[in-house]
Structure formats: structure tokens, C-alpha cells
Amino acid sequence: AQKITQTQPGMFVQEKEAVTLDCTYDTSDQxxxxxxxxxxxxxxxxxxxxxxxxxxxxxxEGRYSLNFQKARKSANLVISASQLGDSAMYFCAxxxxxxxxxxxxxxxxTRLTIIP
Amino acid sequence: xxxxIQSPRHLIKEKRETATLKCYPxxxxxxxxWYQQGPGQDPQFLISFxxxxxxxxxxxxxxxxxxxxxxxxSELNMSSLELGDSALYFCASSYFEGLARNEQFFGPGTRLxxx
Numbered sequence: 001a002q003k004i005t006q007t008q009p010g011m012f013v014q015e016k017e018a019v020t021l022d023c024t025y026d027t028s029d030q031x032x033x034x035x036x037x038x039x040x041x042x043x044x045x046x047x048x049x050x051x052x053x054x055x056x057x058x059x060x061e062g063r064y065s066l067n068f069q070k071a072r073k074s075a076n077l078v079i080s081a082s083q084l085g086d087s088a089m090y091f092c093a094x095x096x097x098x099x100x101x102x103x104x105x106x107x108x109x110t111r112l113t114i115i116p
Numbered sequence: 117x118x119x120x121i122q123s124p125r126h127l128i129k130e131k132r133e134t135a136t137l138k139c140y141p142x143x144x145x146x147x148x149x150w151y152q153q154g155p156g157q158d159p160q161f162l163i164s165f166x167x168x169x170x171x172x173x174x175x176x177x178x179x180x181x182x183x184x185x186x187x188x189x190s191e192l193n194m195s196s197l198e199l200g201d202s203a204l205y206f207c208a209s210s211y212f213e214g215l216a217r218n219e220q221f222f223g224p225g226t227r228l229x230x231x
Contacts, residue, residue, distance in 0.1 A: 033217065043204060045159070045222035052217065091158060101147040101212045103172055104220060106158035 003027075004092050004107035012113045013082050020067070021077040021110045023092030029053075032096050034075040035104065036066065039089040048090075051075055079112075087114045118142050120223035122207050128229045129197050137192040137226045139207030147171065148190040149220060150182060151206040159206060165190060166212070197230045204228075 003026040013019040025034065036048040051059045051066045059066040067076040079086055089111050093104040121140040129135050141148050147166045151159040161174035165184035176182075179197075184190040194201060204227050208220040 035219065037222075043227070044224045045206060045208075047219045047221065050217040050219055101164070101166055101171065101210055101218060103149060103161040103164060103174060104151075104159075105161070108158050 004094055004105055006092055006107035006110050008110045009108075010111045010113070012115055014115050015084060016081055018078060018080045019082050019086075019112065021079075021090050021092075021112065023075045023077065023107060025073050025075065025092075025094050027073075027094065027096065029096050032094055034066070034068070035093045035095070036064070036075075036077045037091045037093060037106075038086075039091065039109070041088070045091075049077065082114050084114050084116060087112060120207055120209050120221055122205075122223035122226050124226060125224060126227050126229075128231065130231055131197060131199065133197050133230075135194045135197060135228060137194070137205055137207075137228070139190045139192070139209075139223060141188055141190070141207070141209030142211075142221055145188070145209035145211045145221075147210045147212055148184055148188070149208040149210075150176075150190070150192050151208065151222075153204040153206060153225075154200075155203070157203075162192070194228075199230050202228060202230045 005024045032053045034051045038046045049061045049064045051068045063080045065078045089109045091109045092107040123138045149164040150162040153159040162176040164172045168184045182192045204225045208222045210220045
């Protein structure tokens with residue numbers, strides 16, 4: 001069974017600083033996809049970034065980048081130049097296929113608070 | 117751009133009542149997923165449909181059922197509601213394109229409160 005672990009229940013970061021949110025995963029599959037979603041206080045789930053298990057380059061999407069270390073089974077989210085609007089809950093999630101339409105398994109999330 | 121639509125956004129029910137949640141996926145998307153997120157919890161997968169056929173089933177209680185219709189919208193039917201069913205229910209949709217990222221786009225959720 002898949003398992004996603006996010007060990008940081010909450011983080012406080014000064015505005016404009018970079019922040020790293022940790023995510024480790026456990027799977028015996030060779031092909032899988034890793035996702036990060038943001039959930040503001042309003043409740044919606046917003047897709048941020050994706051990394052496929054065979055991708056050799058770390059994924060980047062604007063201020064978001066994914067530090068993918070396959071041997072360590074970690075997929076940390078890095079947010080550069082944090083903004084007040086980044087305050088939200090962040091979930092790491094895994095799909096047990098490289099492509100496909102299987103379900104996502106989520107971690108317990110990290111609540112990020114940006115301090116002005 | 118069109119997003120996933122869920123209705124209603126908020127729903128209050130009494131114990132033992134029934135509820136129906138509706139989901140309208142993004143046009144062209146062929147897969148619909150339902151997730152349940154309890155207070156302070158991560159989203160838990162309930163069920164999914166691909167091309168109107170059930171494709172996967174998670175921890176969905178027997179009191180719940182779901183289907184996807186010919187126009188691709190989906191409904192989650194919940195009967196004999198219990199206090200523990202109070203949660204945010206997400207519908208998500210995706211378009212299957214082989215070995216692509218096929219990310220799931222989430223709707224705004226339906227917040228169900230059972231009194």
C-alpha cells in the first residue's frame with residue numbers, strides 16, 4: 001500500500017523567504033506520479049506541480065519547484081520568494097501509475113503561514 | 117477556463133436523512149473522482165468513474181452510491197446519514213492522455229453538515 005508522509009504539521013516563514021515543504025513516500029511501484037496541491041482557507045484544492053517517477057529533471061512551475069530524490073523517496077516542494085497569499089495547507093499526493101487515471105493518495109498536509 | 121462545478125456548495129441534513137451531491141466535470145474530461153475530507157484530515161478517495169463506468173472504489177460506505185451519467189456529470193448519493201459523514205466532499209476530473217501527468221482538477225467542494 002502506498003504511504004505519503006509529511007512530517008511538518010505547521011510552518012511559519014517570513015515573507016520573501018524561500019520555504020521547503022517535506023514529503024516522503026513509500027511504494028514498491030517503479031512507475032508513479034507525485035503531485036502537490038494547495039488548499040487555501042476557502043477550501044478548494046489547487047494543483048501546483050507534478051513529477052513523474054522517470055523524470056530526470058526536477059519539475060518547476062513558476063515559483064514552485066520539486067526537489068525529487070528518487071533513491072530517498074522524497075519529493076519536497078520548494079516555494080521561492082514566498083508571498084502572503086501562499087499561506088495555506090499544502091498536500092503531497094501520489095498516483096500509483098506514471099500516466100493514467102488512478103486515485104490520488106494524500107499525505108496529512110503542512111499548514112504554511114507567511115509572516116509579513 | 118471552465119472548472120469543475122459542484123452543487124450544492126453547502127448542505128445541512130439531519131441524521132438518517134439522504135443527500136445527493138452533484139458534480140459537473142470539465143468539458144472533455146473522461147474521468148471523475150470523489151473524495152471525502154473530514155475536519156482537519158487529508159482527502160480520502162471514495163470512488164471514480166471512467167467513461168461512465170466505475171473504475172475504482174475506495175473507502176466508500178455501503179450507504180453511499182454514485183454513478184456517472186451520459187453527459188458525464190456524476191452524482192454521489194448518501195443515505196442514512198451519520199454525524200461522521202460531516203465533511204467536505206470533493207469531485208475532481210481528469211482527461212486520460214496515456215503517459216501524461218493527467219492531473220486531477222478539483223471542484224470547490226460540497227460542505228455537508230449532519231446534525
